[in-house]
Amino acid sequence: MTSDTTRSAAVREAALTQVPAALADLGSLVRIPSVAFPGFDRAEVQRSAEAVKALVDGLGIFEHVEIKTAVIPETGEEGMPAVLATRKARNGRPTILLYAHHDVQPVGDDSLWESPPFEPTLRDGRIYGRGAADDKAGIMAHIGALRALVDALGPDFDLGVNLFFEGEEEAGSASFAQFLSDNADALRADVIVVADSGNWDSETPALTVSLRGNARFTLDIETLEHASHSGMFGGAVPDAMLAAVTLLATLWDSDGAVAVKGLESRDAATPPYSEETLRDEAGLPAGVSPIGRDEILSRIWNKPSITITGIDAPSVRNASNTLSPKVSVVISTRVAPGQAAADAFAAIEAHLRAHAPFGARLAFRDVDFGDAFLVDTSGPAVEKARAALESGYGRTPVDIGVGGSIPFIADLVREFPGAEILVTGVEDPHARAHSPNESLHVDTFRHALLSEALLLESLDASE
Incomplete structure (x- = not known):
């Protein structure tokens, strides 16, 4: 048996031994409601950062x-508070930067959770709880892997390791770019592992090689100077809801595909993926048709999408016979790899202004951009990552695209242009990140x- 084989076997044994402790620590983190959104308790994010720092301190390296x-x-x-370690x-060994985030999404409707969202609960091989998958499990994968390395090789291994555990990713990473600039020397690395993505399924690992960008904004649609009685003026005066419904419908064609001139698509092959799989993973019931055209994964990975994610208008409970003067909507656009988010927003703005009905007045605010990402898969770290995934899962990894966005990766590319960036994750398609009943598949x-x-x-063995 060679020395390299001996080392690898020792690390494998140590890693498997570390799993129960890592899951227990994950449970402790999940119990902290570290929501970084405005209006939530910042002290809980601070408490989460302190708990993560204690885990990092415990490594002693x-x-x-x-x-x-x-x-x-x-x-x-x-x-929001982040944990930084160097x-x-x-x-002559390389340095690796391990990234994950300790903040979580809001719970949403408590009644939709089958168990308390901040009480980790094991059911059918899955741990349920907000942040159990996204992304406190990413933190514990990093911590557990480092514990295994220390157990197998001792604390004096040669690999350089930096940690950056962010505290505001779910809230938009508003200070991320400044944090990178302020701490560039401490964070600089040859390889960056972003543990905030998913896998092909619960048994097959994946390396994320493309991510869509995002252009998000709030649109105000106004038609009246004040509210008016719908019986007195309805049929002659356009209310803002009529204008909003009419305008927003122009964003898609009859198939549900985006119909905005200037939004681009990427031409790239995708693996086979059936409508049955889509229905299972997305919760799409029989009788409701998928939208768009072409291969399903191409629609998700390589084409733009537009979603109305929020609306301010009179609620059903407060509905009255009134013509609404103003309606506001939040529009989230996923941008295909290869197009700048700012260019995509410009195309949507131009479309909306050109199609505004009845002379409705439009205002655009709270505009936020995140550019798409394509991985250079030619580097040596990518090959090492693929080999490690195949050995760890016992299955050949799949290169995947992801329809979601991780906008801060563009900041990493800009600040560290020479680093190889590997986007990995602990989620499977049934993790339901951001949704009620978020969960982590324990075997994954x-x-x-x-x-x-x-x-x-x-990486520690390479020079």
Whole structure:
């Protein structure tokens, strides 16, 4: 048996041994309601950061571990607390930056949860709870993999390791770019692992090689100077809801595909993926048809989509016989890889202004951009990651695209242009991140932790 084989076997055994402790620590993190959105208790995000820092301190391998914030340039406000740790490389070894985030999405409607959202609950091989998958499991995959490396190789291994556990990813990473700029030297690395994506299924690992961008904004649609009686003036005066419904309908064609001139698509092959799989993973019931055209995964990975994610209008409970003067909607556009988010927004704005009915007045605000991402798969770290995933899961990994967005990756590319960026994750298609009953598949987590430990060992062994 070679020395390399011995090392790898020791790391494998240590990683599998570390899984129960990692899951227990994950449960403790899930109990902290670390929602970073405005209106939620910032103290809980601070408490979450302190709990994560304690886990990092417990590794005993870092030269510096601290909780840090950065100022949001646009507002001058302090961003949410992140955990930063650094350890210099030795003897010519590379440095790896491990990223995840400890903040979580709001719960939403409590009544839709089958168990309390901040009480981790094990059912049918899954741990349920807000953040159990997205992304406190990413933090614990990193921590567990490092624990395994220490157990197998001792604390004096040569690999450089930096950690960045963000506290505001779900709320838009408003201070992310400034944080990178403020701490560029501490975060600089040869390889960056972003543990905030998913896998092909619960048994097959994936490396995310493309992400759609995002252009999100609030649109105000106004037709009247004040509300009026719908019986007195209805039929002659356009209310804002009529204008909104009429205008928003122009964003899609009869198939539900985006119908905005200037929004681009990417031409790239996708693996086979059936409508039955889509229905199962998305919860699409019989009788409701999928939207769009072409291959299903191409619609999700390579084409734009537009979703109305929020609306301010009179509620059903408060409905009265009134012509509404103003309606506001939040529009979220997923932008195909290869198109800048700003260009996509310009196309949508032009479309909406050109199609505004009845002379409705439009205003655009709270505009937020995140560019798409394409991975350069030619680097040596990508090959090591694929090998580690195959060894950890026992299955050949799949290169996937993701319809969602991780806008801050564009900031990483800009700040560290020479780094290889690997987007991995612990989620499977049934994790329901951002939704009620979010959950983590325990076996997927076990394989993810093992795979990352094997990746760290292979990087430590390379010069």
